[in-house]
Every structure is written in structure tokens, then in C-alpha cells.
Amino acid sequence: MKILIIFPLATSAYNPDVIEEAKTVAAPDTEISVINLDQGPQSIESRYEEFLAIPDLIKKSQAAEQDGFDGILIDCFGEPGVEIIRELIDIPVVGGFNPAVLTATLISQKFSIITVEKRVISMLETLARDVGITENIASIRDVGIPVSELPDKNRLIAALVEESQKAIARDGAQAIVLGCTGMLGVANDVKSILYELGMPAPVIDPTTTAITFLESLIRNKLSQSRLTYYKPAQQQEQQKTGLVKSWHFRPI
Structure with a gap:
């Protein structure tokens, strides 16, 4: 199991402590990686700073899915971007x-x-x-x-x-x-x-609670519901042909 922790600040100062904390509770077969933002705030203590973090969080989360990670922790108690990212990727995403x-x-x-x-x-x-x-x-x-x-x-x-x-x-x-x-x-x-x-x-x-929570989702093969977190229209349009072929729509 591969989990990516994204510490949503434009500083790596906290990364060593984050990974040490995660290792205290992660299962032996869980591989933990920690990254931070290239562009974003130095701290998140306002809605504006949450807003500044979201663009790079989206970019890094999409890259993580492509790189084969099984789940993502946005390691902030305010959960910036979590709801948005759940619409964009299929692996489970949790915040703090x-x-x-x-x-x-x-x-x-x-x-x-x-x-x-x-x-x-x-x-x-x-x-x-x-x-x-x-x-x-x-x-x-x-x-x-x-x-x-x-x-x-x-x-x-x-x-x-x-x-x-x-x-x-x-x-x-x-x-x-x-x-x-x-x-x-x-x-x-x-x-x-x-x-x-x-x-x-x-x-x-x-942090430790979110790690074990995310591990549980992954082990139980659970992720965000597509009846709650619909893919954006642009992504739906790209996948439309495949969806029409695999689903049988009936009038309601």
C-alpha cells in the first residue's frame, strides 16, 4: 500500500516530523511518502491561505494517482481542496x-x-x-x-x-x-x-488518525462515491463514450 501525504504548505520544514509521526501508526506494509507544495502559503490560518494552496494540491494529487499511489492525505485540519480533489481522482482522499x-x-x-x-x-x-x-x-x-x-x-x-x-x-x-x-x-x-x-x-x-483511517479505506477497497462526488463536466465528456457503452440508461 502506497500513501502520499501532502503537507499543503510551500515549505518542507515539517516533512521529517510528519513522516516520523505517520510511521508510528502505519502498518508494516504501508509505504509513506511526504511532499509539500511548490507554490502556496507558508501557513494556513485563513480561508484565503486555503485558497492559495488548492491549485498545487490539485496538481500534485492528480500526479499521485498517475504515479500509482493508493490514497492521499491532505495533511491539514482545515481540509483545503479535499472536496474538489475527490471529484477529480478515483483514489481515496482524506484531510485532517x-x-x-x-x-x-x-x-x-x-x-x-x-x-x-x-x-x-x-x-x-x-x-x-x-x-x-x-x-x-x-x-x-x-x-x-x-x-x-x-x-x-x-x-x-x-x-x-x-x-x-x-x-x-x-x-x-x-x-x-x-x-x-x-x-x-x-x-x-x-x-x-x-x-x-x-x-x-x-x-x-x-495526522495519525487520518493515516489509519485512510489505510482502512484502502484495505476495504472504498473510495469517494460518484453519486456524491461527480466528475466535472469536462472529464465526463472525455469519458462519455465509454460510459454510454457500459451503462444502460432508462427514462425516469
């Missing part, structure tokens, strides 16, 4: 948000998302409404740390523990979802500290 929050709904009734900065919260609220899990979210909090400063692990862990305590004690959270895929290698540390504080809440890492 859905696998993490859907996992949280399986192991808790209420969970909190802790993201980077306040400016991201409204974007995540939109995603939550789209998925239909608003009632499951106890709160969306932030650590006040921009993506560029997330590699400071001690500072990040301290901030995540502080906000997690508030989410559990004040908001009623029963699980914590890390709200940025750049929060690498800290989930277990945060969980351990919370347990020591008498707050035994699971802490969900969006």
Missing part, C-alpha cells in the same frame, strides 16, 4: 478534520477541539456544521500559537494542557481533538499529563 472528529464521536459524547489561533475557530465551526457534529462539540478553544511556532514542543504542550483542562472542567469535554495537523508528536504527552491531573480524556492526533 473528518477522521479526527468522527473518531471523537465514537469514543465520547462531547469533545473539544483545541486549535492554533482564534482566527481559525470560525472556519472549524463551518466544517463542523457541514459534517453535522455541532451538537457533539463542547467547545473550540485555541492555544494562541501560530503554526510557525508549533515546533516549540514544551510551549505547545503546556498550552494544550491548560486549554484541555478548561475544556474538560468548564465546557464538559470528554475527549480532546488537536485542531491542527502541525501539532505533531504531543498528543500522548498531553494525555499523560491530563491523566495525572485526574482528567482521563483521550487526546486525538489528527
Whole structure:
């Protein structure tokens, strides 16, 4: 099984940490590759920066399918371009948000998302409404740390523990979802500290959860439904002859 992780920033600074994180959960027969964008933002903390990432994400995703990859992870919690790319290619494509929050709904009734900065919260609220899990979210909090400063692990862990305590004690959270895929290698540390504080809440890492989620889709031979993600008209026109030959259309 070959999985491509596209870290949707125009920097390779995070790539080594991403691949190390992925290897902690990937099956032995899973081959992981990590790339970043040639053209795009340095961080994604706004809708505009998501927009800037999408053109190169599309290009690299289409190339990945042609190169024989079995699935793609767009490694961003905001899932830029995921819905668009699902229309364009046939291999499964996931982002960071859905696998993490859907996992949280399986192991808790209420969970909190802790993201980077306040400016991201409204974007995540939109995603939550789209998925239909608003009632499951106890709160969306932030650590006040921009993506560029997330590699400071001690500072990040301290901030995540502080906000997690508030989410559990004040908001009623029963699980914590890390709200940025750049929060690498800290989930277990945060969980351990919370347990020591008498707050035994699971802490969900969006990158590792998405990797195992994608592996499951591939092993079960599942991908995006063409009754949800229709191919664009241009692609349909190119394939029209083959489709007409293989399908028998009847009037409705």
C-alpha cells in the first residue's frame, strides 16, 4: 500500500516530523511518502491561505494517482481542496478534520477541539456544521500559537494542557481533538499529563488518525462515491463514450 501525504504548505520544514509521526501508526506494509507544495502559503490560518494552496494540491494529487499511489492525505485540519480533489481522482482522499472528529464521536459524547489561533475557530465551526457534529462539540478553544511556532514542543504542550483542562472542567469535554495537523508528536504527552491531573480524556492526533483511517479505506477497497462526488463536466465528456457503452440508461 502506497500513501502520499501532502503537507499543503510551500515549505518542507515539517516533512521529517510528519513522516516520523505517520510511521508510528502505519502498518508494516504501508509505504509513506511526504511532499509539500511548490507554490502556496507558508501557513494556513485563513480561508484565503486555503485558497492559495488548492491549485498545487490539485496538481500534485492528480500526479499521485498517475504515479500509482493508493490514497492521499491532505495533511491539514482545515481540509483545503479535499472536496474538489475527490471529484477529480478515483483514489481515496482524506484531510485532517473528518477522521479526527468522527473518531471523537465514537469514543465520547462531547469533545473539544483545541486549535492554533482564534482566527481559525470560525472556519472549524463551518466544517463542523457541514459534517453535522455541532451538537457533539463542547467547545473550540485555541492555544494562541501560530503554526510557525508549533515546533516549540514544551510551549505547545503546556498550552494544550491548560486549554484541555478548561475544556474538560468548564465546557464538559470528554475527549480532546488537536485542531491542527502541525501539532505533531504531543498528543500522548498531553494525555499523560491530563491523566495525572485526574482528567482521563483521550487526546486525538489528527495526522495519525487520518493515516489509519485512510489505510482502512484502502484495505476495504472504498473510495469517494460518484453519486456524491461527480466528475466535472469536462472529464465526463472525455469519458462519455465509454460510459454510454457500459451503462444502460432508462427514462425516469
